[in-house]
Amino acid sequence: MQGCIFCGKPETEIIAENKLALAFFDKYPVNKGHVLVVPKRHVETFFDANWQEIMDINKLIFEVKDILQIRFNPAGFNIGVNVGRSAGQTIFHLHYHIIPRYEGDVEDPRGGIRRIKKSIVPYLEEGELPNNFFKRY
Helix, strand or coil, X not given: CCCCCCCCCCHHHEEEXXXXXXXXXCCCCCCCCCEEEEECCCCCCHHHCCHHHHHHHHHHHHHHHHHHHHHHCCCEEEEEECCCHHHXXXXXXXXXXXXXXXXXXXXXXXXXXXXXXXXXXXXXXHXXXXXXXHHHC
């Protein structure tokens, strides 16, 4: 789909792929190693994908987990998908978040990742400023 930032990803950004899905690092990572897994076909939400796409996405999630385990050695993972604007979806191309978690990355990890830990690359539109923002400017 024209204008979709996930359609037509350059090969240089893809870290893993299979027949119907591909994976790449999130440009606004919540934690080191945050990856997105998307179907190659443009579908807006989880419920618009077909079963084969969901199966290929899930297979790729396991491959991405292995890649991240080797590269970053996290202690755990958060895996999630937002469906619809009211659920927080801002890019309307189905995408799963694979977020590595590290011992001590938050004081109490219960409840997942968003709104508990600031992103390592902030969403400036939401008022998040990087820790060293004022030192750099």
